[in-house]
Amino acid sequence: MIFGERVRQLREMHGLTQLGLVDRMPDLTQSQLSRIEKGLSQPDGETTALLAATLGVTVDFFTRDPTPELAGHSPQLRSRSRLTQRSKASALQWARLIHEEHKRMRAHGSAIPVRLESAYGLSPQEAARAMREIMGFTPNQPLPYLVLAIERTGVTILGLPLAENSLDAFCAWYEKEPLIGLLDGVPGDRLRFSVAHELGHLLLHKDRAAGRDIEAEADLFAAELLTPLHALAGEMPKRLTLSGLAMLKTRWGVSIKSLVRRARELGVIDQERATGLYRQISARGWNRAEPGHVPREKPRSLRKLMEIAYGPALQIETFSAAAGWSYELATAVLSQHATSEELPFESPAPRRLPSNVVDFNQARRRA
Known part of the structure; x- marks a missing residue:
C-alpha cells in the first residue's frame, strides 16, 4: 500500500498541479490522481513505478509514513x-x-x-x-x-x-x-x-x-x-x-x-x-547582482550527519537508497550542503567559549 499524501508532497515539491503531473503520466486522469492523493484509491504497480520515476524517488518511498507538514x-x-x-x-x-x-x-x-x-x-x-x-x-x-x-x-x-x-x-x-x-x-x-x-x-x-x-x-x-x-x-x-x-x-x-x-x-x-x-x-543593473565578491555560504549539518552515518567517503548511492530518493535527487540536495573542504577557514576570536544557550535574560538586564 502507498500513501497518497506522499504523492501530493512530491507533486507540490516539484511545483506541479494535478493536471501538470497527469500530463506526464499516460493513462492516468486528474480524477484518479485526486483519489490517490486523498487515499481513496490505490494505483496499480505500473502506475506506482511511473509515479516514482517521474517524481524522483523509489517505490519504497511511497510506502513510508508521511511526516507532519512544516x-x-x-x-x-x-x-x-x-x-x-x-x-x-x-x-x-x-x-x-x-x-x-x-x-x-x-x-x-x-x-x-x-x-x-x-x-x-x-x-x-x-x-x-x-x-x-x-x-x-x-x-x-x-x-x-x-x-x-x-x-x-x-x-x-x-x-x-x-x-x-x-x-x-x-x-x-x-x-x-x-x-x-x-x-x-x-x-x-x-x-x-x-x-x-x-x-x-x-x-x-x-x-x-x-x-x-x-x-x-x-x-x-x-x-x-x-x-x-x-x-x-x-x-x-x-x-x-x-x-x-x-x-x-x-x-x-x-x-x-x-x-x-x-x-x-x-x-x-x-x-x-x-x-x-x-x-x-x-x-548600473546592480539590483540583482552587485560587484564585490561575498562567498555563498552553505549549511553543513546534513552532510556532517551523513558522514557520521555512512563514513567520510560518502557514497551517494548508499544514501539515496536509504532515503528512497533517486540518485539525481540526492545529488541535487547534497550540492546545497557544504563538504568539509567548503567550510570557512577563518575562525572568530571569541572572548570565551561559545555556548549553545542564548541568554537573552542577561541582555534584558543590561538593557
Whole structure:
C-alpha cells in the first residue's frame, strides 16, 4: 500500500498541479490522481513505478509514513515580491523532504540541543548584540561566517535545490525545532542578510502575526547582527562613493544597498544623497547582482550527519537508497550542503567559549 499524501508532497515539491503531473503520466486522469492523493484509491504497480520515476524517488518511498507538514513561520516566506501559493508550497515541501532525512540521520550522531529563547521584550538591536556574543563574535568584528555559526546554536538550516525569483530564504517550525530554508541561486551578500533576517523572526516573532512592523524589525535585527552601527561608524568613508562601498561590502559581507542604508542611519549622507546612490545602483543593473565578491555560504549539518552515518567517503548511492530518493535527487540536495573542504577557514576570536544557550535574560538586564 502507498500513501497518497506522499504523492501530493512530491507533486507540490516539484511545483506541479494535478493536471501538470497527469500530463506526464499516460493513462492516468486528474480524477484518479485526486483519489490517490486523498487515499481513496490505490494505483496499480505500473502506475506506482511511473509515479516514482517521474517524481524522483523509489517505490519504497511511497510506502513510508508521511511526516507532519512544516509550519511556515516567515511572513510571506520572506517574499521580496508577490509569492504564489504554488511557490510557497514547493519551498515548504522541499524543506519537509530534506528535514525528514536530517531527522532520521540524527539517530547516528549527537544533535546540538536547541537553546534559542524568545527575545520578546528586547529591541531588534539588543537581540542582535546578544546573539553576536553567544555565537562567539566580538561586538566590532565582521562575521567571517554566519550559517555555520547559527547551526551551532541548534537551528537546523537546510539547503534547497530550488530557485525562486521572489524568495531567498524562509524559516519554519517542526514541533519545537527551528528551521531555516535556503534557496539556490541567491548571491552571497543577499543570502547572508536573508538568513540573518529569518533568525530575527525566529527570535523575535514566534507568536506574532505577519505585518510590516515585524518585517522591519527583522531587517533591523539583520542589519545590526551583520553590521553593528557603532563598529561601522569608524569605517564608513566621509565622502561616500559606490566604489568605496564595494570595498566595505567585501569586508562586511553585505550588499552595497545595505551599506547605503547604514550610512544614512549614521548621518554620513542625507536622504537625497541616499536616493541618488540607489538610482545609480539601479542604473548600473546592480539590483540583482552587485560587484564585490561575498562567498555563498552553505549549511553543513546534513552532510556532517551523513558522514557520521555512512563514513567520510560518502557514497551517494548508499544514501539515496536509504532515503528512497533517486540518485539525481540526492545529488541535487547534497550540492546545497557544504563538504568539509567548503567550510570557512577563518575562525572568530571569541572572548570565551561559545555556548549553545542564548541568554537573552542577561541582555534584558543590561538593557
